[in-house]
Amino acid sequence: MFTTDSYEPGEEILLELSFTGLPGKMMVRAIGQEWHAARPRLRVRAGGTVMCAGTEARKVQFLKKVAxxxxxxxxxxxxxxxxxxVEIxxxxxxxxxxxMAALSEISEGGALLLTQDERPDVGDEVIIEITPPGSARPLEILAVVRxxxxxxxxxxxxxxxxMGGVHRLREVIRRLVEQ
Structure with missing residues (x-):
């Protein structure tokens, strides 16, 4: 990871990854562990270490296999x-x-539904309710398990x-990422 934006230990960081073999980009949420500033005379770039846990750690393991x-x-x-x-x-x-369940990834095209006990089957139509931060009413979205x-x-x-649903969904995603 190359960045000039410093972070504090414990700060939540959103990483955008791209490399040969990875079609498109992948986003990973991590926690900053330590940061060091650049030392140009020693030819040391600014950088640091981060830690991923849970589903994000499994995503990083998968990305290592791709790389x-x-x-x-x-x-x-x-x-x-x-x-x-986010709980949904x-x-x-x-x-x-x-x-009750949670989403660990979301885009305007779909999401990863984290389920503990019961899992819907491929092809099942499901309705998910997401309550955006700062909103009183949940947004219902029809989805198909792929x-x-x-x-x-x-x-x-x-x-x-x-027509209005895509705009509402984009706003929900924006709020979730910024929270």
Missing amino acids: TGEVRLTARRRHVRLPVL RWRRRGERDFK NKNNEDGVGLEFMARD
């Missing part, structure tokens, strides 16, 4: 997913009872995105 060529990726997504960790409620379409390859949850593709 070493152990895993090959092809471009699949139109939108860069941003790392968040979800239910299968046609069911009445909501279940994959179950992640050990932490399932990949969702957002479906019912009418």
Whole structure:
């Protein structure tokens, strides 16, 4: 990572990664561990160390496999997913009872739904409720489960995105990332 923006130990940092073999960019949320300023006379660049935990740490392990060529990726997504960790409620379409879960990645095209006990199947339509920071009412989004390859949850593709829905979703994502 190359940056001239310093950070404090314990500060939450959003990293944007790109390298050969990675189609597009990947966002990773980390915690700053230490930082050192540049020392031009010694030819030392500014930099530091960060730590990732939970699903972000697993994402970094996956990215290491991509970087070493152990895993090959092809471009699949139109939108860069941003790392968040937000509690949500979800239910299968046609069911009445909501279940608690969390999202760990989100974009205007989809999200990673972290589920503990029950997982919807590929092809299931689900409704998720996200309450944006500073909002009293939750936003309901219809989604379809597109994959179950992640050990932490399932990949969702957002479906019912009418003209105003995309703008509302972008605003929710902006608020979640800035919180």
